[in-house]
């Protein structure tokens with residue numbers, strides 16, 4: 075089969091990690107007889123530098139015409155205070171909205187080999203480790219609400235608003251319950267319903283959706299407690315469903331309890347059609363271009379693309395097995411390094427993954 079993929083390498087470590095992930099994908103193609111055609115397009119800081127704004131129309135057009143999108147990461151200090159008001163992160167939000175990608179699936183699964191990289195005590199992780207899926211709403215909430223600024227009694231003010239509509243909550247809740255049905259049948263909905271009205275609506279709609287899933291256990295946590303529970307008792311979670319900002323924050327936290335943010339992939343999906351696949355981390359300017367970034371989150375995002383967008387289960391398994399074998403053999407990038415293991419760079423990690431595929 076032939077697949078057309080839009081590739082956005084982005085900024086910082088984006089090109090470092092995407093290059094390795096594409097080598098892995100090419101090898102999957104050779105091994106299983108598929109052709110993956112890449113169209114590289116610009117977004118983020120790289121697009122600002124090249125054409126003056128973060129999300130060129132051409133990028134959206136190419137992404138819409140593709141079977142899937144692979145994205146590294148965008149952003150960096152170079153573009154943090156542009157006078158135009160544009161910034162690389164706007165491209166990411168714009169792309170998610172333009173492609174209708176309202177569901178961001180972030181599996182936080184701990185590889186047994188990475189137990190030492192987990193900052194939690196053994197008694198908290200237990201023998202079988204951590205296996206949580208964060209289902210984050212991706213095109214609504216405070217990242218997309220009305221915003222403004224002005225001057226008042228306390229000087230200059232700025233505001234962002236957090237709004238959720240019934241349908242937005244309903245469709246993400248359905249995704250979470252469907253995922254839970256194929257797993258351990260538990261959904262934890264995270265909100266701030268003790269303070270925020272939009273969270274009250276969130277809770278009401280999630281409870282309504284739950285009526286169609288009597289086989290799934292539902293509980294609710296306030297986000298502050300959820301952040302704490304992830305550290306003291308992460309094993310209580312199966313599927314976490316939450317809004318855009320809470321999911322952004324909690325998934326970074328969940329990633330660290332599995333060992334590193336450099337390990338967590340994600341799939342951004344809509345009603346149907348194309349998906350966008352990206353690691354959950356950012357552009358890590360502190361290690362960009364130094365051959366230090368862990369490419370595994372991006373490689374595992376490619377496995378999610380093979381599975382969710384192309385229905386290529388065996389191919390996805392092969393990629394995930396290669397990751398497991400490379401870790402079993404004791405190879406580690408700096409973020410997951412522990413005593414007795416071999417420290418490798420981004421490129422070497424990519425080469426090892428190819429060897430084990």
Ligand SMILES: NC(=O)C1=CN([C@@H]2O[C@H](COP(=O)(O)OP(=O)(O)OC[C@H]3O[C@@H](n4cnc5c(N)ncnc54)[C@H](O)[C@@H]3O)[C@@H](O)[C@H]2O)C=CC1
Nearest residue numbers: 147148149150335336355356357358359360361367368409
């Ligand atoms: N999806 C995206 O494009 C995202 C972009 N960003 C942007 O990225 C820039 C940096 O943001 P930060 O808050 O520093 O978050 P970050 O996720 O880029 O980095 C946080 C820490 O994790 C480390 N890290 C991240 N990915 C790694 C990897 N693959 N291997 C090894 N270490 C890794 C970094 O070195 C840093 O110490 C900002 O401009 C931010 O807006 C942040 C999050 C997501």
Ligand SMILES: CC(C)CC(=O)C(=O)O
Nearest residue numbers: 163166167217322354355
């Ligand atoms: C621009 C941000 C919303 C990116 C981010 O942190 C994320 O999607 O995880």
Ligand SMILES: [Mg+2]
Nearest residue numbers: 322323326354
């Ligand atoms: Mg984030």
